[in-house]
Amino acid sequence: MRRTFTGSHLNDVVRLDNHYPYTITNVHHGERVLSLNLCPNYPFVTDIRRIYISESRSCDQLKKQVIDELRIRNKSPCDVFLSFLDDNGTWNGINDAYSKLSLFASNIHDNDYIAAHFRYVQQPLSIDSQAVLSFRLCRNTRLKHSFIDMYIRATVTLSYLKAIAIDKLNIYTKPNETVTLLLNKDNNDLWIAFDSKVEDCTLEELEFRNNSYICVDIKSITYLPGVRGLRNxxxxxxxxxxxxxxxxVPQLTEYFLxxxxxSHTRIACVYSELIKALWSEGSLSLALDTFTLVIQADLPRFDNYKQHDAQEFMNYLINILHTELASQSTIITDLFYGKIRSTVHCLTCKSNESTTEVVSFLPLPLTNRKKKQRLFEINHVKLNGDRQSCIIETDSNGTVSTLLHSFIDYCINENQDDNDIPDLESLIVAKMNGNDVKSQYSLDESLKSVVDNQISVFEVPLMISKHDRMYTPCLFLDNDSHCYFRPPIYLVTPKSNCYGQDVAYQIQKIIKHIVSVTGERPTDVFWTSYSSNYQRHLVSSMNENLYSLKSIxxxxxxxxxxAYTSKSKQSSASNTSISQELTLSNLMDDFLKEADLDGQYYCSKCKLQTAAKQKSELCSPLPPIIIIQLKRFTYDIYSSDKIDTFIDYPVNNFDLGQYEKDAIYDLISVINHMGTLSSGHYLTYSKNHRTQKWYSFNDEVIREIKDNDEGQxxxxxxxxxxxxxxxxxxxEQLISFT
Ligand SMILES: [Zn+2]
Incomplete structure (x- = not known):
């Protein structure tokens, strides 16, 4: 006789042990979910764990779930047997012959007690004695005089031997305990421990010998809060x-803790349960059964038998949490939601049309990056004499003018102060040999003839009447080594009939600068001419025509x-070494820069189908958490593809100051994808905000990333x-958290 059927309907409220109720609804019509009591310490009914399974599932599927729950996945299902406890308190095996039957048909009912156990060979008499090994099973590595004799085929696996040894010793291991088998081959003090990697090797392969001593070592695993695995x-x-x-994400987790x-929510409720479980100190990795069931009920396309996109799932979850919580809280919007303003500029009527979009993540394309880009290392000599080196990326098919435009864009990005942005008119590009100017580039010169690390861009004073003025370099010479010790400063001089006094004021200013840096006056000032090789003293040419003036x-x-070189060191921009690597900042710039709109745009102002440009910008305030998707997957009608390009991204101090003042971010998580979209694998690196340590979460396997190594x-x-x-x-913005 069985108990009266008491299966919960899916619409019923199921209570978990920790008394947080949650509801399961909207699964297939009429289907029931059984709540079963799994007894991990068979044959004892202790440490019961609840598992949930639809009654339409088969005994085989139940067995798989039990194996998974008990972390005995390395066991082949045919080595594991299920039993249920009958009304008389006796364990009854579930016959494997009926394993395809549904639980309903097998008379497994709600609230039944079930357990898993292993079959083992009691007596090896019926098989070839040569293939049988005998062992001396010890309770303790120090007590070898007392042992149990064991006979077992040499073709069984190590995990099988362990299961039998545990059974023989009457040890009941808890699911959070790991068992290591120890072997003593030669009756000495040397015990060899076999780790879990060789679980599936046979005793033959592991070269177990007859009459060896074996023993088991049991350790329990403990996870730190937030550092618990999730089973796959x-x-x-x-x-x-x-x-x-x-x-x-610390703020989100503190919220759900x-x-x-x-309780009125569905997914937020199970999510909260999950977070509470993940952040409790415990000894088990978790299975997402309940969570998955609820997610799938809501969104069948996220079934767990196919590989899905982690980013898509995360975004879905964020948005559904927001929807569920909207009536009482906006933790999701507070944390994740930002705005992007997109402005379309009509090239016909020059009018702008802006739209603002709320986004919960930034999708950064990797594809629209032009391949024909080239990096130039530029020595930038400012109007005040300061020098800075910078890396400029520009179209390699362009001209010096293209390079200067990229350079000005770079200056705009680097400087908040408009006064520091040079004008195209006031820049001279020169080919350098150390601190000496070899030649000046004209604006229409092709970049193909420009060597990338010998370029200086000089800021020069803007000239009012260009036609009768020119720029003349003032050079700085060490009279002992005869080397130029800094790049020149350009003076504005008359094109013809330049007299010494025309440059005197500018020279005086430069001399003052040198004295202020070194405390010492220059020894002399000369001028040189294109027409002769002689240098002449400037002082004696004050009222003279500096005919065909070449330089000062x-x-x-x-x-x-x-003293001058040591005190006025050249400052360098953040990335001084030339590298062709793409950085996260490059991708952000690409995403946000002005670009031609594909195809025709209908302008509402001039009522025309016309060409237009579009520019996007991040709106202030930026959210406290920014999720960035590197769009590695590309899709077209025929295929999907993955872009494997390495993108360099900062771990600390990701500066978004150009979009909002003092907006500096630190990395807290990376989702990695290996392989292809259809047959890939995901794992996550996250920083635990309590321990401030980074961990790699690979399903149930968790590894600490030692020393928070950025390289990893x-x-x-x-x-x-x-x-x-x-x-x-x-x-200021958020609830405080510890
Ligand atoms: Zn228009």
Whole structure:
């Protein structure tokens, strides 16, 4: 006789042990979910764990779920047997012959007690004695005199031997315990431990010998809060990696750990349960059964037998959490939602039309990057004499003028102050030999003839009447080494009939500058001419026509030159070394820069189909958490493809100051994708905000990333990056968290 059927309908409220109710609805019509009591310590009914399974599933499927729940996945299902406890308190085996029957047909009912156990060979008498090994099984490595004799085929696996040894010793291991088998081959003090990598090797392969001593060592695993694995049940790594990523957003997790009034929600409720489980100290990795069931009920396309996009899932989850919480809270909008303003500029009537879009992540394309870009290392000599080196990326098919436009764009990005932005008119590009000017480039010169690391761009004063003025370099010569010790400064001089006094005022200013830096006056000032090789003193040419003036040379002592070079070091921009690597900033710039709109645009102002340009910008305030998707997957009608390009991204101090003042972000998570979209694998690197340590979450396997090694955190597999804004802005905006 069986108990009366008491299966929960899916619409019923199921109570978990920790008394957080949640509801499951909208699964297939009429289907029931059974809540079963799994007894991990068979044959004892202790440490019961609840598992949930639809009654239409088969006994085989139940067995798989039990194996998974008990972390005995390395066991072949045919080595594992299920039993249920009958009304008389006796365990009854479920016959494998009926394993394809549904639980309903097998008389498995709600609230039944079930357990898993292993079959083993009691007596090896019926098989070839040569293939049988005998072992001396010890309770303790120090007590070899007391042992149990064991006989077992040499063709069984190590995990099988372990299961039998545990059974023989009457040890009941808990699911959170790992068992290591120890072997003593030669009856000495040397015990060899076999780690889990060789679980599936046979005793033959492991060269176990007759009459060896064996023993088992049992250790329990403990996870730190937030550092718990998620088991992969099918192709669920996309879900696991997205969830670990969100779990490590501190503000969101603190919200769900402390939220009390979300019982009316469905997904937020199970998500909260999951976060509470992940952030409790515990000894088990978690399975997402309940969570997946609820997600799938809501969104059948995220079934766990196919590989899905982790970013798509994460974004879906964020948005559905927002929808569910909207009535009472906007934690999601507060944390993740930002705005992008997109402005279309009509090329016909020059009018602008702007739209603003709310986004929960930034999708950065990797494809629209022009291949024909080239990097130039430029020595930028400012009007005030300061020098800075910078890397400019520009179209390699362009001219010097193209390079200067890119340079001005660069200056605009680097400087907040408009006064520091040079004008195209006031720039001279020169080919350098050290600090000496070899030649000047004209604006229409092709970049193909320009060597990338010997270019200086000089800012010069704007000239009012260009036609009778020209620029003449003033050079700085060390009179001992006869080297130029800094790049020239350009003077504005009359094109013809230049007298010494025409340059005197500008020279005086430069001399003052040298004295202020070195405390020493230059030894002499000369001028040179194109028409002769002689240098002449400027002082004696004050009222003279500096005929065919080539340059002015300020000469100093060696000490003065040395003092000058040591005190006015050239400053360099953030990326001084030339590298062709793409950076996250490059991608951001690409995404936000003005670009031609494909095809025709209908302008509402001039009522025409016309050509237009579009520019996007991030609106202030930027969200505290920015999720960036590196769009590695491209789709067209015929195929999908993955772009494997390495993108360099900062771990700390990702500066978005150009979009909002003091907007500095730190990386807190990376979702990595390996392989192809259809047969790939996801894993997540996240920073635990309590320990401040980085971990790699690979389903249930968690590894600490030692010393928060940036080299390990920046990989070519990075697919989703999560950045968190640095305090103090956070403290003002958000609920405090510890
Ligand atoms: Zn128009």
């Amino acid at each position: 049940t099918g192709n669920t790594c996309f879900m696991n990696s997205a969830l670990q990523c969100l779990s490590n 402390t939220s009390t009034d979300i 040379i300020i000469e100093t002592s060696h000490l003065c030159a040395k 955190l920046i990989t070519k597999n990075a697919y989703v990056l999560v950045y968190m804004r640095q305090k103090p802005q956070l403290e």
